[in-house]
Amino acid sequence: MVENICGWIAQAGVSPSGATLKGTQKADWLVIGGGFTGLSAAHTLAELHPQSRIIVVDRQRAAQGASARNSGFVVAYERPAPNELSGQQLNAHYRVASAIGKAASDEVRRRVASLGIECDLSDAGYFFAAHDPAKLADAKLQVQTLREAGASAELLEGEALSQRLGSPFYRAGIWCRSGNGLLQPAKYAKGLLDTLPANVSLYENTDITGLERLSHGGIRARSINGHIEADRVIACVGAFLPRIGLTDNTVFPLELSASLSRPLTDDEYLRLGSAAPWGVLSTRPAGATLRLTPDRRLLIRNTVEYRRRDLAGHALAARRARHLRGLQRRFPWITDEHLQFTWTGHLSATRSGEPRFGKLAEGIYSAAGCNGSGVARGTLWGRLLAEMASGGQSALLTSVLGSAKPGWLPPRPFFDIGASIRLRYEALQARTES
Numbered sequence: 001m002v003e004n005i006c007g008w009i010a011q012a013g014v015s016p017s018g019a020t021l022k023g024t025q026k027a028d029w030l031v032i033g034g035g036f037t038g039l040s041a042a043h044t045l046a047e048l049h050p051q052s053r054i055i056v057v058d059r060q061r062a063a064q065g066a067s068a069r070n071s072g073f074v075v076a077y078e079r080p081a082p083n084e085l086s087g088q089q090l091n092a093h094y095r096v097a098s099a100i101g102k103a104a105s106d107e108v109r110r111r112v113a114s115l116g117i118e119c120d121l122s123d124a125g126y127f128f129a130a131h132d133p134a135k136l137a138d139a140k141l142q143v144q145t146l147r148e149a150g151a152s153a154e155l156l157e158g159e160a161l162s163q164r165l166g167s168p169f170y171r172a173g174i175w176c177r178s179g180n181g182l183l184q185p186a187k188y189a190k191g192l193l194d195t196l197p198a199n200v201s202l203y204e205n206t207d208i209t210g211l212e213r214l215s216h217g218g219i220r221a222r223s224i225n226g227h228i229e230a231d232r233v234i235a236c237v238g239a240f241l242p243r244i245g246l247t248d249n250t251v252f253p254l255e256l257s258a259s260l261s262r263p264l265t266d267d268e269y270l271r272l273g274s275a276a277p278w279g280v281l282s283t284r285p286a287g288a289t290l291r292l293t294p295d296r297r298l299l300i301r302n303t304v305e306y307r308r309r310d311l312a313g314h315a316l317a318a319r320r321a322r323h324l325r326g327l328q329r330r331f332p333w334i335t336d337e338h339l340q341f342t343w344t345g346h347l348s349a350t351r352s353g354e355p356r357f358g359k360l361a362e363g364i365y366s367a368a369g370c371n372g373s374g375v376a377r378g379t380l381w382g383r384l385l386a387e388m389a390s391g392g393q394s395a396l397l398t399s400v401l402g403s404a405k406p407g408w409l410p411p412r413p414f415f416d417i418g419a420s421i422r423l424r425y426e427a428l429q430a431r432t433e434s
Contacts, residue, residue: 301323
């Protein structure tokens with residue numbers, strides 16, 4: 001039986017457990033969710049309000065949820081869509097999004113440096129690559145568009161790309177740098193958790209089940225064994241606002257699964273041409289994400305599904321088998337013996353690809369809809385939410401608020417049916433890239 005164990009978390013180790021909430025606690029600020037966004041918000045609040053009491057609460061272990069389970073891509077520059085290319089209708093929008101992305105990437109680097117977090121952060125960029133060159137159409141114009149937005153971008157094809165990745169599978173790829181990077185996500189999340197200031201209290205394994213307005217204007221967050229009364233609340237729970245009693249018709253969860261190999265031996269590493277660590281993003285939404293890590297492990301994620309519950313047992317074993325097939329397409333000598341960890345995780349997505357960000361109600365703020373770019377954007381959104389809730393203003397905050405148009409979701413079960421059909425279509429389109 002395949003166990004759902006995240007390899008990133010296993011390598012990062014665990015922090016001392018936080019208490020479980022019991023009785024009544026009072027605070028100036030309550031942050032719900034202990035991932036990148038929530039922890040970044042808590043750090044910012046502590047900097048802005050050093051005399052205030054701040055509480056972070058997580059329904060499981062903080063820094064071990066979706067944030068720690070992602071693929072570790074620090075996204076500054078997305079690959080431009082056809083209508084975002086230079087000279088096209090949405091190119092100006094793409095440049096705005098890229099400026100926000102670069103600011104988000106810079107925010108990660110600032111946090112890592114200022115807090116002394118060891119998380120294998122690399123500035124070497126990563127690749128948008130395709131096995132089928134037709135799935136990287138207008139590659140030269142994409143490179144031009146990326147450069148105009150501020151990225152360092154280079155098109156690699158054939159042998160030049162094969163040597164860089166240690167596999168002939170990919171035939172064309174754009175190497176994008178100057179902000180795009182890689183890190184170990186669980187180490188980064190753990191670093192944010194372990195460096196929380198003294199005026200931040202942590203409660204774990206505490207499920208907030210509802211929020212209610214108090215007579216003096218404050219907010220009470222209820223849990224099974226107690227509650228927290230706070231002046232203001234920042235909710236950083238991704239696609240799961242209904243879990244804490246808030247309505248949301250803009251963000252939905254996608255479940256992804258990944259496998260991480262054991263470290264390659266010296267002989268196996270030579271088969272890759274002793275390649276430097278790299279990351280590859282598919283040019284199709286349902287294609288495969290791969291990494292060669294600094295400790296010579298191979299990571300693959302090649303499933304994306306509309307699900308609200310974690311896979312387990314035989315279902316997870318089937319995804320692991322798909323991961324193995326994907327690795328063997330690129331590295332035929334890989335066997336099942338190489339796979340050491342397999343796990344699942346959720347990301348929050350929106351119809352438009354833009355976030356839900358801002359004020360939900362008086363004293364309640366939230367951000368979600370990372371759409372696969374949670375390391376950087378989640379970190380930035382946490383900071384900006386804290387600044388916004390504190391009355392701050394900036395050009396960057398205005399820009400993010402201006403882009404926060406996630407789009408409306410049809411009610412269930414209509415959305416469930418539509419999402420499932422769309423993901424099957426995307427999987428079919430990505431079959432050459434999985």
